Amino acid sequence: MAQPATLKLISEQLNLSISTISRALKNHPDISENTKRKVKELAALMEYEPNSYAVNLRTNKSKVFGLIVPFFSNMFNDSFISAVEEDARKNGYSLMILQSGDDPLQESENLKLCKHYRVDGILISLAAKSYSIELCARYREAGIPIVFFDRVPETGGFDTVCIADEETATMAAHTILTYKKKKILALFGNPDLSITKKRKDPFLKILEKEKGIETETQYCANTQDAKDFTSSALRKSSVPDHIFCMSDEILIGVMKALKNSKLKIPEDISVLAISNGFIPGLYSPEISYIETSGYELGKLAMKRMLENMEGKTAAKSIMLPSRLVEGNSL
Amino acid sequence: MAQPATLKLISEQLNLSISTISRALKNHPDISENTKRKVKELAALMEYEPNSYAVNLRTNKSKVFGLIVPFFSNMFNDSFISAVEEDARKNGYSLMILQSGDDPLQESENLKLCKHYRVDGILISLAAKSYSIELCARYREAGIPIVFFDRVPETGGFDTVCIADEETATMAAHTILTYKKKKILALFGNPDLSITKKRKDPFLKILEKEKGIETETQYCANTQDAKDFTSSALRKSSVPDHIFCMSDEILIGVMKALKNSKLKIPEDISVLAISNGFIPGLYSPEISYIETSGYELGKLAMKRMLENMEGKTAAKSIMLPSRLVEGNSL
DNA sequence: TATTTTTCCGCAAACATTTGCGGAAATGTT
């Protein structure tokens, strides 16, 4: 334990060559059972563990994936990371997790860090105003597989795994129709994000086709915005009978505003969100939501990454279907 | 870009030796300014980046810290990790984050993984029924600095950084006294966890000294427990005028139960929690809490780890003081 | 016994980098 065990150390103890030790530990057929046994015993005794630095150098692989997210303190990414970590571990890989703080500069720094550490592959969810895409493209040319998830590039030609946002929004709109809501307040996030557009357009498209439905749309930069917009909508003469929330962040604001009003959910006003379910479950009654499972997405992303490890394949876009989870808010 | 640049590649282009290239790039005084310039230019052109595998092997350092937590999808750890990551990055380190899922086996696997990757140090928050402490001790003997945080070993002799739990609980109790509450429901978590004991004992000690105060204590294994205990307490003839929640998990359950009752916060019943603030901020009125800042703790933990990098120092126990954040629930 | 085959193992190069040491050439000093 004083000196960390190496092949050399073991070979000197046993009067064998280093290569014999190496082969014995790997069950190479060239080595007799007898010496294999002796070598393994001593190796166990000395608590030998291959020096990963040396192995990496030799094999030019690290068995580590880089994972870059805007924030990991976010319900969606949390469960995504859990899933990725789980399957990475099962396949002998580990994760180097970096967060960009939604800052494009930090994001590209993180990419460079992944390159520096020579990770075997990169999983990344882009920052809002990312300019890292061409860096990614160059890295991919250089042989680093990259799988984008959730927030993916607009341009094609990349491996992407994301929520079927259009489908999710469509499902939300249809759900609202089913419940025969007439006056809807629909709250969306940052209009610069492609996810916002992808959710808003199909959503509105469906509702606009219907007659007798009035829809008010607002963009909310944050929770406070959502709270303020909701509060002012509730003060108007004609109060909405439904609020749709594009994200958890917005839902939180909406619920604060509703708490301060006299309105009962779902009798006076109904609520539907897009979420992974944690936040909706905090309220009473629990809020109905269209599920966007970070966990499921993580599984898919890792699967795709492992395919990349097997060998080159053409870029692929994968969509994760979503489903309605009924609480008691409709 | 076809071939990743190496010192050898550059040396061949310039008809210089590998060692000269290496020294030139490091501004070694032995190398003339002239050749330094030429080398650096070509290196930049070829986008040379030192092979970290080789550097690690040579220097026997990885510039990576291992970070092991029961869960990272937990508000406290989230902010802890953010802080650690921030300061690690500033000092040229990266993080390998592993979660044990509060499973002792997984935890020891993770420790072994850190050893395997030969991280330069380990930051760890122990699982509930951890038996990894002696493994940690052995690793530390073997030269891997280990800093425990939040959930630390009972036995001494380790570097620990944690919330001043006793102080936190004391502060909570005094706060409750200040508001002249008479009938208190105090909800705690898993009684097997040392944190539960550390919070409960000082809390009760203070309240028991006061006359005319009635305190009911319950252990909650989870959110549902907290909800159920609260609901049944509210059904009794004599309803509590205050509920104390040891953790976010418990607070969530309590709030669900309160939502289902007619009681108003803070008029009919008051609430105080121990939290990092995210969950308390979700409610309206916002819940008052004794702050346990994961972020601050992360700063301290990283500081301690970096001291370890400087050189051997005696083990140290560090406590992070806490403070009351007033919402409107008291 | 002579030859072939099999069994078992070692040599040495390679991965990319760092660094002590030594040495040729250029410059400076008597």
Add this chain to the structure above:
DNA sequence: AACATTTCCGCAAATGTTTGCGGAAAAATA
């Protein structure tokens, strides 16, 4: 011109592991 000094650079070893190749000894065949 002979010597000492400085400037600039290369050799080679070392980090620990993997692997192609070759070779001695043992076993099998003729």
